[in-house]
Amino acid sequence: MNRARLIIAAAITVILLGGAIVYAAVAFTNYERRQNNPVAPQAEARSSVAFDGSPRIVFRNTTPDSAYGLVASVPLSAPSGARSITTVPCDRVYATTRYSMCLRIDRGVVTTFSANLLDSTGKTVHRWPLPGIPSRTRISPDSRLVGFTAFVTGAAYGSVGVSTETEISSTSGHDFGNLEDFAFMVDGTRNTATDRNFWGVTFTSDDNEFYATAASGGRTWLVRGDLAARTLTAIKETAECPSVSPDGRRVAYKKNVSTTASAYWSIAVLDLATGKETVLPEKRNVDDQVEWLDDSTLLYGLPRTDSPGDSDIWSIPSDGASKGRRFVQHAWSPSVVD
Structure with missing residues (x-):
């Protein structure tokens, strides 16, 4: 039984x-x-990196599907509309009408890192090896210069012992070299400290002047760069990852407002003529290099707290009149191509 x-x-x-x-x-x-x-914005068929020439917002797609990490775009006039997905994977991207800069982690048996300049057809024009994880990249308004930053050690700007490497090159192939080789001036004195770091290049319209971040001794500065003179001059303390406005009159950047050892960044806008700084009413931690949508609006990326690896692009008025709003869902690393 x-x-x-x-x-x-x-x-x-x-x-x-x-x-x-x-x-x-x-x-x-x-x-x-x-x-x-997933429930996500409607996507068009994939193509090469080339777009149709209409004004667009180009970004890294973060929808949690097979298009994750690919370069995508939406019409500037309809940011919530159907997106065009390319076949180009990037970890950070920036585009103009002529070129795209694609910073990439090339995963394999041996992981490598690269900065890739692509023309309007998606063809690789130039490729630079990077010493570590890709971070920031920009192309000048006339598409003649590119700048790119990678981490040498560390993987976040708020971490202890982080080290970066930033280079500027022309799209025709002339390299201006590492910014650590430029003369870094603070209050009229050259800073030669071994812990100097530079990152987050943004270009003006004259192909000589640019802005970037400098760090040394636990301090950060907004610096004005001169390619011909090979100098970097500190003009504002506590400013990182700058972005020059289309009219050239203002610079937006992230500003560390933390009172503890851990960094916490707000967005600030500096009027270059008056020196007035306006801190915008975005209370969340913005660890990004902002982009100007136009002369009165900024774009920036924020990760989704409920979905690791996903993010959205937000917009906010540059005068601090109101809070930010979600602009493009499932997106990161925006650039305005018009």
């Missing part, structure tokens, strides 16, 4: 276990289907 009960119990266990396995398989299949077909 006991043996018969054991056999029956075993049979029931097998049936239940089999049902559980089938249920798990179905659940997993449904999960994968949801992941591959």
Whole structure:
């Protein structure tokens, strides 16, 4: 009798276990289907990096599907509309009408890092090896200069012991070299400290002047760069990852407002003529190099707290009149191409 009960119990266990396995398989299949077909903005068919020439916002797509990490764009007139997805993967991207700069982690048996200049057809024009994780990149308004930053050590600007490397090059192939080789001036004195770091280049319209971030001794500065003179001059303390406005009159940047050892960044805008700084009413931590949508509006990326690896692009008035609003969902690293 006991043996018969054991056999029956075993049979029931097998049936239940089999049902559980089938249920798990179905659940997993449904999960994968949801992941591959999430509720996300409608996407067009994929193409090369080239776009149709209409004004667009170009960015890194972060929808949690097979298009994750690819360069994408939406019409400037319809940022919530259907997006065009390319076949080009980038970890950081910046585009103009003529070129795209694509910073990439090339994963393989040996992981490498690269900065890639692509023309309007998606062809690689130039490629630079990077010493570590890609961080920032910009192209000048006339598409003649590019700047790019990578981490040498560390992977975040708020971490201890972080080291960066930033270079500027012309799109025709002339390299201006590492910014650490430029003369760095603070209050009329050259800073030659071994802990100097530079990152976050942004270009003006004259192909000589640019702005960047400098750091040394636990301090950061907004610096004005001169390519011909090979100098970097500090003009404002506590400013990082600058972005020059289209009219050239203002510089937006992230400003560390933390009162502790951990960095916490707000967005600030500096009027270059008057020196007036306006801190914008974005209370969340903005670790990004902002982009100007136009002369009165800024764009920036914020990660989604409920979805690791996903993010959105937000917009905010540059005069501090109101808070930010979500501008493009599932997107990162914006550039305005018009």
